[in-house]
């Protein structure tokens with residue numbers, strides 16, 4: 001019996017040696033074939049067989065995902081003989097259809113042995129992509145310089161005097177949002193670790209600068225919002241690596257990605273430097289700083305608009321992927337953030353302005369940072385996963401805009417009723433005393 005097992009083992013080993021596949025597109029380190037989208041590569045192969053009779057077998061090529069890569073039928077096999085073995089030469093053409101990963105299986109008809117080719121379809125390197133990455137990095141650096149310039153310890157100290165709000169805000173930002181992102185990722189993209197990574201990286205990003213503007217618009221507590229943005233941005237230097245090394249590692253492992261230690265380190269340094277420059281300017285040249293802050297306040301909004309528009313224009317075809325899953329993920333993360341953040345604040349009986357500020361603060365993520373983090377993943381994943389933060393950035397303002405509209409209508413009605421009340425009081429011969437309940441209803 002044992003002899004048979006050994007024999008089978010040897011057979012299996014020699015089977016593994018049967019194939020010799022050559023192509024310029026093969027990466028010898030990872031044993032994967034890289035194809036550009038819309039490109040055709042020819043992969044040559046040699047199979048060594050002991051033919052029992054002289055009929056040359058057929059080679060069948062199949063693809064695991066015809067939406068990503070297609071494969072032609074094998075060219076007619078050329079037969080040659082080395083010693084008593086037959087060597088068959090052939091080739092197949094592989095076409096990249098869409099970004100992603102797939103496998104191609106070459107099978108010898110009526111033979112158990114087959115060969116698996118791992119294929120990655122990437123995008124041809126374009127100048128505009130370098131431009132995109134470059135502009136994301138530049139804009140974020142400028143944003144962080146400005147941020148360093150605008151840090152107001154006084155505001156932070158002031159809001160920490162009533163620590164419940166900031167505490168809840170921090171828990172929402174650093175614990176709840178990553179968890180929501182993780183859970184939502186498992187739910188919406190159960191079979192797609194790359195998309196889970198995209199959502200998770202968006203969830204662990206700090207709060208976005210646009211939150212301050214929305215807090216003003218929606219009548220929230222502005223100092224609390226500014227203080228929380230500062231706290232969350234500074235703390236994210238610790239929380240981002242922490243999450244990536246723990247829960248992030250779990251998803252990265254599932255997607256067979258390495259934890260990008262070096263990149264996280266270089267990113268942290270790349271952000272601390274502009275932050276320090278900004279803070280230095282604030283200390284040494286407060287006047288320059290004040291002008292900068294004024295000019296740059298709307299900058300975070302412009303930044304997000306720019307990134308979103310640029311991403312959509314340069315990656316138009318990526319939005320072919322804008323399936324319902326991506327829309328659900330893009331809505332889910334910020335909207336759940338708004339709801340959970342303000343609900344927790346309401347449960348703790350915080351003032352109305354603080355509830356609004358923390359709700360907005362929790363839901364709005366700095367998607368620029370998420371895109372920045374995802375740029376460091378290899379292609380095609382960097383491109384594919386960027387769709388998620390972009391989707392979040394597009395979906396984030398929708399409920400805020402609706403609330404804004406509601407607020408405008410509400411405020412107008414309040415103003416009208418106040419005006420009519422004045423008129424009543426002026427016109428009436430006898431002063432009309434409105435019951436106080438009316439004014440509380442309209443307020």
Ligand SMILES: *[C@@H]1O[C@H](CO)[C@@H](O)[C@H](O)[C@H]1NC(C)=O
Pocket residue numbers: 020021022
């Ligand atoms: C595969 O074929 C190439 C050329 O056809 C040859 O250089 C190489 O040594 C072969 N590799 C193996 C493992 O037989």
Ligand SMILES: *[C@@H]1O[C@H](CO)[C@@H](O)[C@H](O)[C@H]1NC(C)=O
Pocket residue numbers: 014015018048049050085
């Ligand atoms: C073909 O047969 C010879 C001896 O019979 C053996 O050494 C060799 O490994 C076989 N080759 C393959 C590819 O099975």
Ligand SMILES: *[C@@H]1O[C@H](CO)[C@@H](O)[C@H](O)[C@H]1NC(C)=O
Pocket residue numbers: 052053054055
């Ligand atoms: C050998 O050839 C005959 C026809 O010539 C065919 O029917 C048979 O299946 C072949 N055997 C193998 C093992 O390929």
Ligand SMILES: *[C@@H]1O[C@H](CO)[C@@H](O)[C@H](O)[C@H]1NC(C)=O
Pocket residue numbers: 042072073074075091092093
């Ligand atoms: C692969 O493409 C080349 C060039 O277009 C063509 O000459 C060749 O016949 C194709 N091979 C196969 C197996 O289809």
Ligand SMILES: *[C@@H]1O[C@H](CO)[C@@H](O)[C@H](O)[C@H]1NC(C)=O
Pocket residue numbers: 083084
């Ligand atoms: C090839 O096969 C013949 C018998 O069919 C045998 O005598 C010879 O030793 C074999 N040669 C090799 C290199 O296996």
Ligand SMILES: *[C@@H]1O[C@H](CO)[C@@H](O)[C@H](O)[C@H]1NC(C)=O
Pocket residue numbers: 055109110
């Ligand atoms: C190969 O297997 C198929 C069924 O799987 C059979 O119909 C065909 O005749 C076989 N061909 C040879 C050459 O053995």
